[in-house]
Amino acid sequence: MSALRTALGRVVALCGPHRVAVMIVFFVVFPWLMPYKALAINVLILGLFAVGFNIVFGYTGLLSFGHAAFFGLGAYGCGIAIARYGLPWPLALGAGVLLAGVGAVLIGGLSIRRRGIYFAMVTLALAQLVYYIFYQAEPITGGENGLRGVDVRTIALGPVALDFLAPTVKYYFVLVFVSLALWCLSRVLESPFGAVLEAIRENETRARACGFDVDGTKLAAFVLSGLFCGLAGGLKAMHLSIVPTEVLHYQTSGLVVIMALLGGMGTFFGPFVGAAVFLLIEDQVSLVTAQWQLVAGSLFMVFVLFFPNGIWGSLLQWVGRAP
Amino acid sequence: MSGETILSADGVGKTFGAFRALRDVSVAFPRGRLTSIIGPNGAGKSTFFNVISGALLPSEGRVVFEGRDITGLSQHLLARLGIAKSYQITSLFPQLTALENVRIAAQALVSRFGMWRPRSALPGLVDEATALLDGVGLGRRLGVPAAGLAHGEQRALEIAVALASRPRLLLLDEPTAGMSPEETRSIMELIVRLATERTVVLVEHKMKLVMNISDRVVVLHHGEVLAEGTPDEIRANDEVKRVYLGQGRPAAAGLR
Numbered sequence: 001m002s003a004l005r006t007a008l009g010r011v012v013a014l015c016g017p018h019r020v021a022v023m024i025v026f027f028v029v030f031p032w033l034m035p036y037k038a039l040a041i042n043v044l045i046l047g048l049f050a051v052g053f054n055i056v057f058g059y060t061g062l063l064s065f066g067h068a069a070f071f072g073l074g075a076y077g078c079g080i081a082i083a084r085y086g087l088p089w090p091l092a093l094g095a096g097v098l099l100a101g102v103g104a105v106l107i108g109g110l111s112i113r114r115r116g117i118y119f120a121m122v123t124l125a126l127a128q129l130v131y132y133i134f135y136q137a138e139p140i141t142g143g144e145n146g147l148r149g150v151d152v153r154t155i156a157l158g159p160v161a162l163d164f165l166a167p168t169v170k171y172y173f174v175l176v177f178v179s180l181a182l183w184c185l186s187r188v189l190e191s192p193f194g195a196v197l198e199a200i201r202e203n204e205t206r207a208r209a210c211g212f213d214v215d216g217t218k219l220a221a222f223v224l225s226g227l228f229c230g231l232a233g234g235l236k237a238m239h240l241s242i243v244p245t246e247v248l249h250y251q252t253s254g255l256v257v258i259m260a261l262l263g264g265m266g267t268f269f270g271p272f273v274g275a276a277v278f279l280l281i282e283d284q285v286s287l288v289t290a291q292w293q294l295v296a297g298s299l300f301m302v303f304v305l306f307f308p309n310g311i312w313g314s315l316l317q318w319v320g321r322a323p
Numbered sequence: 324m325s326g327e328t329i330l331s332a333d334g335v336g337k338t339f340g341a342f343r344a345l346r347d348v349s350v351a352f353p354r355g356r357l358t359s360i361i362g363p364n365g366a367g368k369s370t371f372f373n374v375i376s377g378a379l380l381p382s383e384g385r386v387v388f389e390g391r392d393i394t395g396l397s398q399h400l401l402a403r404l405g406i407a408k409s410y411q412i413t414s415l416f417p418q419l420t421a422l423e424n425v426r427i428a429a430q431a432l433v434s435r436f437g438m439w440r441p442r443s444a445l446p447g448l449v450d451e452a453t454a455l456l457d458g459v460g461l462g463r464r465l466g467v468p469a470a471g472l473a474h475g476e477q478r479a480l481e482i483a484v485a486l487a488s489r490p491r492l493l494l495l496d497e498p499t500a501g502m503s504p505e506e507t508r509s510i511m512e513l514i515v516r517l518a519t520e521r522t523v524v525l526v527e528h529k530m531k532l533v534m535n536i537s538d539r540v541v542v543l544h545h546g547e548v549l550a551e552g553t554p555d556e557i558r559a560n561d562e563v564k565r566v567y568l569g570q571g572r573p574a575a576a577g578l579r
């Protein structure tokens with residue numbers, strides 16, 4: 001056991017500096033480890049959502065209960081651009097990300113000065129506001145039936161038109177964006193700004209005394225987080241070819257908290273682990289019993305109570321590479 | 324003791340609810356000198372530091388730094404303008420190494436929102452942080468997380484972090500709190516050395532030391548300035564004696 005531990009520790013240490021490359025390689029083979037491709041696609045998309053959420057939650061130390069807003073704005077922004085305006089998908093995806101970014105500026109601007117539970121409540125309330133606006137705006141959003149007609153059939157790659165409906169194509173298409181996002185995030189975390197985020201998480205008062213604009217930095221992190229979540233939402237819309245209202249629902253905000261905690265907040269790979277475990281439980285346990293949420297909930301409780309670093313965080317700790 | 328004033332407080336008051344922690348405090352700190360603020364527990368010394376460093380908004384009065392009214396400016400701006408503080412209760416980045424604690428403080432002067440280039444590409448910060456840690460006697464503890472340092476080492480790190488902001492005005496709130504006599508002596512030597520290059524304001528309870536190293540002393544009592552002057556003047560001040568005798572610790576006060 002201890003030999004395994006040392007060996008794993010060494011592997012993790014070796015992978016550390018190339019974490020993005022290692023993850024991409026892993027994700028290239030990942031679909032074959034999953035029961036079917038659509039599940040793998042969902043892990044990538046929700047994993048990216050959790051990665052984006054982790055920027056504020058894990059790296060900055062802010063618990064937002066309103067992140068469905070950015071996932072949903074990304075999904076609706078992209079979906080509406082395609083279904084209502086017939087924009088090509090690259091522009092539509094960009095529109096989704098942009099809309100999520102604008103939403104993050106507004107929601108973040110109104111909430112970032114609140115502390116702790118008040119911050120969580122304000123973000124929740126504002127996200128609910130977004131939900132109701134989209135729910136009511138039926139002519140544009142399709143209301144409670146969701147937005148239909150987000151049809152992307154082919155992806156043009158030079159002269160070749162790839163069949164987007166083929167699960168394998170779709171998976172690798174999503175993976176390209178996830179890889180780019182992870183590469184960007186890795187750079188941001190390594191940057192001076194990333195150091196400021198660490199400092200704020202460690203000791204806000206001292207960070208301020210050092211000369212850092214704590215509220216401004218938090219807002220920047222919040223908007224960055226919103227952009228990542230918006231990208232995940234846009235990919236979700238393209239993947240499903242509809243946008244269900246649930247993307248904006250507060251349960252989606254809760255889901256991302258659960259996935260980030262389950263996988264390990266503040267770890268680079270953890271959000272994907274959390275997303276994968278959660279979706280696998282949903283997928284496999286629901287075959288056996290309708291009470292799969294009980295299983296997921298119990299597992300979640302066990303981790304919150306006994307392994308607060310989550311699955312990936314605990315593993316890193318076990319091999320001596322504390323997150 | 325004439326000369327240029329680096330910072331002055333003008334009729335500063337601070338209330339917490341109905342409680343007046345500071346009332347009508349007017350003092351001027353001469354540039355390049357070491358001024359100490361003394362006073363019994365609860366006199367308002369830390370509160371005064373918080374007001375002049377921008378951590379607390381004064382309820383009345385104003386604060387002028389290098390000729391500029393800084394009342395109400397936020398603390399992070401004041402830090403960049405040149406006012407740094409070490410905390411009475413150690414306030415560090417516990418999980419970060421001693422080196423990173425100081426490096427990040429130094430980074431605040433050069434990069435705060437840079438998101439693309441790696442932090443390691445910022446020139447000079449690690450060297451600067453290493454030199455500062457050497458200067459406070461932590462040259463061999465660079466890689467140790469702040470939480471893993473001994474109490475005395477953490478106090479020294481506090482000072483190094485404050486120095487990393489390259490302050491022209493350095494506020495030290497009981498830097499030797501909880502230190503052994505030996506550690507206290509070496510920190511005091513350090514402070515005297517620091518005071519040759521910048522203005523230092525020191526809050527300290529160890530009165531003998533204060534009287535030996537300070538150019539000026541301000542005595543706060545119940546949130547008011549009780550006396551102000553050279554150490555000799557303070558020693559001779561009857562009111563100050565009474566306050567400290569009233570506390571029942573004339574010897575500790577070192578006023579004889």
Ligand SMILES: Nc1ncnc2c1ncn2[C@@H]1O[C@H](COP(=O)(O)OP(=O)(O)OP(=O)(O)O)[C@@H](O)[C@H]1O
Pocket residue numbers: 339342344362363364365366367368369370371411
């Ligand atoms: N945030 C606050 N809210 C309410 N009261 C406060 C607050 N901060 C300080 N006080 C009160 O103001 C008074 C002055 O406190 P302060 O910390 O400035 O004293 P001090 O001179 O630094 O004392 P010490 O020598 O014990 O450090 C105390 O009575 C304290 O209880």
Ligand SMILES: [Mg+2]
Pocket residue numbers: 368369370411496
């Ligand atoms: Mg105090």
